[in-house]
Amino acid sequence: LQLQASGGGLVQPGGSLRLSCAASKFTLDNHVIGWFRQVPGKEREGVSCIRSSVDSASDMRVYADSVKGRFTISRDVAKNQVYLQMNSLKPEDTGVYFCAAGQYFGLVSDRYDYWGQGTLVTVSS
Numbered sequence: 001l002q003l004q005a006s007g008g009g010l011v012q013p014g015g016s017l018r019l020s021c022a023a024s025k026f027t028l029d030n031h032v033i034g035w036f037r038q039v040p041g042k043e044r045e046g047v048s049c050i051r052s053s054v055d056s057a058s059d060m061r062v063y064a065d066s067v068k069g070r071f072t073i074s075r076d077v078a079k080n081q082v083y084l085q086m087n088s089l090k091p092e093d094t095g096v097y098f099c100a101a102g103q104y105f106g107l108v109s110d111r112y113d114y115w116g117q118g119t120l121v122t123v124s125s
Contacts, residue, residue, distance in 0.1 A: 001023070001024075001025055003023055003115065004024075004117065005019060005116050005118055006019070009120075011089055014089065016085070022079075028075060028101070032102055034046060035084045036107075037095035039096075047084070048067065049105060059075065060105065062107060064107060070088045071087070073085075097119050101113065
């Protein structure tokens with residue numbers, strides 16, 4: 001299984017970014033997809049995850065308290081991608097963002113089986 005996160009960059013506080021997680025050699029719908037972030041010297045933090053249902057309106061989602069109301073996780077079945085829309089970004093959102101896949105539904109990173117390379121998000125003026 002291969003995952004690739006993209007869409008990171010430099011953004012000012014209050015700005016927005018959309019991260020993408022693309023999968024190859026497997027179908028994202030068959031896995032829980034999680035987003036995590038990490039800054040040097042700190043543990044990897046769970047940001048959000050999504051478990052697909054028959055229709056996207058019934059997908060299950062979890063968000064860390066620190067991003068609720070600002071971040072939205074979604075999926076595009078046709079493109080086999082999962083997105084993380086990040087609005088009202090704060091400097092503390094800075095970090096390397098990773099997407100991961102597994103069967104566990106939650107924000108504990110050790111429970112995920114497959115990881116992609118991260119994408120750097122820097123929120124700074």
